[in-house]
Amino acid sequence: MGRLPCCDKVGVKKGPWTPEEDIMLVSYVQEHGAGNWRAVPTITGLRRCSKSCRLRWTNYLRPGIKRRNFTDQEEKMIIQLQALLGNKWAAIASYLPERTDNDIKNYWNTHLKKKLKKLQEQCSGADDHFSVENGTHLSSSNSSTSRGQWERTLQADINMAKKALYNALTLDNSTSPYIKQENPQVSTYASSTENIARLLQGWMRPSFSTNNSESSKTSSNNIATTDSSSCEGTPSAESKGGMGFMEAFESLFGMESFESSSSGQFSQTASPEAEAKKIEIKKEENEHVPVPLSIILENWLLDENTLNIQPKDDLTNFSFDETANLF
DNA sequence: AATCTTCTCAACCGCGTTATA
DNA sequence: CTATAACGCGGTTGAGAAGAT
Numbered sequence: 001m002g003r004l005p006c007c008d009k010v011g012v013k014k015g016p017w018t019p020e021e022d023i024m025l026v027s028y029v030q031e032h033g034a035g036n037w038r039a040v041p042t043i044t045g046l047r048r049c050s051k052s053c054r055l056r057w058t059n060y061l062r063p064g065i066k067r068r069n070f071t072d073q074e075e076k077m078i079i080q081l082q083a084l085l086g087n088k089w090a091a092i093a094s095y096l097p098e099r100t101d102n103d104i105k106n107y108w109n110t111h112l113k114k115k116l117k118k119l120q121e122q123c124s125g126a127d128d129h130f131s132v133e134n135g136t137h138l139s140s141s142n143s144s145t146s147r148g149q150w151e152r153t154l155q156a157d158i159n160m161a162k163k164a165l166y167n168a169l170t171l172d173n174s175t176s177p178y179i180k181q182e183n184p185q186v187s188t189y190a191s192s193t194e195n196i197a198r199l200l201q202g203w204m205r206p207s208f209s210t211n212n213s214e215s216s217k218t219s220s221n222n223i224a225t226t227d228s229s230s231c232e233g234t235p236s237a238e239s240k241g242g243m244g245f246m247e248a249f250e251s252l253f254g255m256e257s258f259e260s261s262s263s264g265q266f267s268q269t270a271s272p273e274a275e276a277k278k279i280e281i282k283k284e285e286n287e288h289v290p291v292p293l294s295i296i297l298e299n300w301l302l303d304e305n306t307l308n309i310q311p312k313d314d315l316t317n318f319s320f321d322e323t324a325n326l327f
Numbered sequence: 328a329a330t331c332t333t334c335t336c337a338a339c340c341g342c343g344t345t346a347t348a
Numbered sequence: 349c350t351a352t353a354a355c356g357c358g359g360t361t362g363a364g365a366a367g368a369t
Contacts, residue, residue, distance in 0.1 A: 014338080014339075015337095015338075015339090015363090016337070016338075016363085017337085017338090037354080037355080038353085038354065038355095049339095050354080050355090051339090051340095051354085051355080051356095052338075052339080054355080054356085055337090055338070055339085056337090056338085058356095059337075059338085060337075060338095068336095087358065087359085088357090088358085089357075089358065090356075090357060090358085101356095101357075101358085102336085102337075102338085102358095103336085105358075105359085106335075106336050106337085107336095109335095109336095109359095110334070110335060110336075111335095
């Protein structure tokens with residue numbers, strides 16, 4: 001009855017992966033595809049738990065993964081998506097195809113949290129409700145930025161959220177104009193062979209282990225730069241805008257109800273059809289199902305009077321018809 | 328140069344969900 | 349239908365690197 005055990009608990013190796021192990025794992029995926037992880041230790045001879053193999057692949061070896069050096073845009077997206085979705089790192093990662101949930105989580109915990117905290121300190125007043133820990137918003141009531149500036153940054157953030165939403169709701173991301181416009185390289189994942197070549201290249205160097213640290217050094221520098229620049233004087237427009245966006249969001253829907261509805265419906269793994277089914281089932285099962293996120297977002301996106309949202313050039317490109325069956 | 332502290336991030340752990348016999 | 353294992357996710361840890369003293 002049931003399934004067979006995934007791996008022997010005895011003799012399973014733990015800790016950092018060696019280049020040899022990586023090669024074995026990459027070879028396996030090349031040959032059999034990513035999946036059926038329980039078979040990996042048996043087939044490859046790796047003395048690793050299947051879970052560990054999957055993790056190593058998804059977080060490190062998988063082709064197309066961009067490491068460190070988060071761009072301002074990515075950073076901004078993470079902040080917004082975190083505020084929208086909470087600590088749903090996998091869901092957030094689904095909007096950033098080159099990033100892993102683990103990476104985003106780490107980046108949030110090590111950089112963004114601090115960054116936001118600093119911002120909070122700078123902007124905090126007696127009536128400030130912001131909490132980085134809770135992922136809730138920052139009050140902009142005491143913002144020193146002019147209203148016009150605030151609105152411009154807010155506008156930028158709204159557009160970005162729309163793009164994220166568009167990407168999330170579009171069945172075929174490759175057709176998304178946003179992806180093509182902003183991230184032409186996103187859709188072109190490196191092939192597995194390229195990835196292996198990259199790995200091997202890394203191992204050829206005197207010290208493989210320093211490979212990653214080098215890249216992290218670079219990123220640390222970048223991050224440090226970003227940090228300092230955004231924390232000197234007035235907060236950066238993006239950070240400020242992000243917060244403004246969230247405040248506006250909350251003022252529209254109330255964060256609580258929004259979060260409760262979003263958490264259940266932004267599952268990144270399920271197909272739209274499956275999601276639609278789930279929602280239908282939920283509706284039937286529970287009369288107190290919160291207003292669907294989609295509806296909330298739709299109202300938000302389509303209400304041009306709200307938040308001084310300007311013209312609908314973006315909205316005209318955004319067809320809810322395509323995704324209507326989701327809800 | 329040595330030691331201590333802080334930071335970073337890969338990897339592990341535990342739990343909920345899903346799949347299967 | 350039930351029991352069990354795989355899968356996937358989020359939280360946490362700890363080793364090593366970097367920075368401070």
